Amino acid sequence: MSEALNLLKARYGREETVPDISWNPVLERLLSHRSVRAYSSKPLPPGTLETLVAAAQSAASSSNLQLWSAVAVEDAERRQRLSVLAGDQAHIRQAPLFLAWLADLARLRRVAAQRDIPAEGLDYFEMFVMATVDAALAAQNAVIAAESLGLGTVYIGALRNHPEQVAAELNLPESVFPVFGLVVGHPDPQVTPAIKPRLPQDAVLHRETYTLESQDDAVRRYDRIMAAFYAEQDMATPGDWSEHSARRVSGPEKLASRARLKEALNALGFKLR
Structure with missing residues (x-):
């Protein structure tokens, strides 16, 4: 206890x-759980990748459509190129395994074509959302499995910085989108990441109906907690959580290249009606 x-x-x-x-x-x-951003070059035990995928495939899937796939990248040169596309993050190069999690409508589109069944439903935004949710559920199962094996992980949202280039690097067909990446490896024993505090439960848990104004006190408490956490961890984060988060969404320039995500999806074969 x-x-x-x-x-x-x-x-x-x-x-x-x-x-x-x-x-x-x-x-x-x-x-x-904590995000690990420093890894040793120690290889993963045999069978690790397959075990993580089995755990991922044990996650729930809407209508059992299984609208996700993953590309395992172990080649050091390819991880180097992907790290550049994803904001030049060193841990992508350090760890022995990088997983690109994909919203994958191509497989079902092909299956439907082979049965001469129209697949117009795949052109609706709902199906992209479904594929993204499926990928996230699967990946989180893989994270839990990896951590149970003593491994570290960190999600890489910056894989969406240059989705067309990532798609070319991974040879993705149309209707497949790289939603995020996941670094997997042995944590560097010299670096112990802290557990990052989350919002109080009374900010995220609503009973029966949603109320917005009642969250204010919880957010204020959290701001004090995170201001102290940033200072303790010597993190170059200005202000508190509210300040940091509000500035993060203050304009499209804060999204950088991800502000053109809809254009990238169209280029990768998603119609999204």
Whole structure:
């Protein structure tokens, strides 16, 4: 129970009441999650990739359409090129495995064509959303599996910075989009990342109906927690969480090349009616 208390305190940045339930290793593993951005070059044990994919395929899938795929990139030169496309992030080069998670409508489009069945439904935005959700659910299962094996992970949203170039690098057909990447490897033992606090539950958990104004106090408490966290971790983040987050969405220039995502999707064969 003491470990659960420590993990809850780290996750929320303050003391939390431990629910009156039976704590177990799975819950402790989930609460221990942290993004790892420093890796050793130690190779992964044989069978790791296949185990992660099996865990990913055990996630829920809407209507069992399984509208996702993943490309495993182990080649150092390809990881180097992808790292440049994804904001020159060093950990993509450091770790032995990089997974590109894909919203994949091409497989079902091909299956429908082989059965002479129209596939017009794949041109609607709903199907792209469904594929993106499927990919995220699968990837999170893979993350939990990797962490249970003592490995570290970090998601790479910057894979969307240059989606056409990423698609060319990975030889993606039309109707396949790189949603995000995932670095997998052995954490550098010299670097221990902190558990980043999240918003208080009363900011994200609503009962019966949604209320916006009631979140203000929780956000103010969180701002104080994150201002202290940024200082403790010596992070060059201006202000508190509200300041940082508001500036992050202040204009399209903050999205950089991702502001043209709709254009990139069209170029990659998504009609999105």
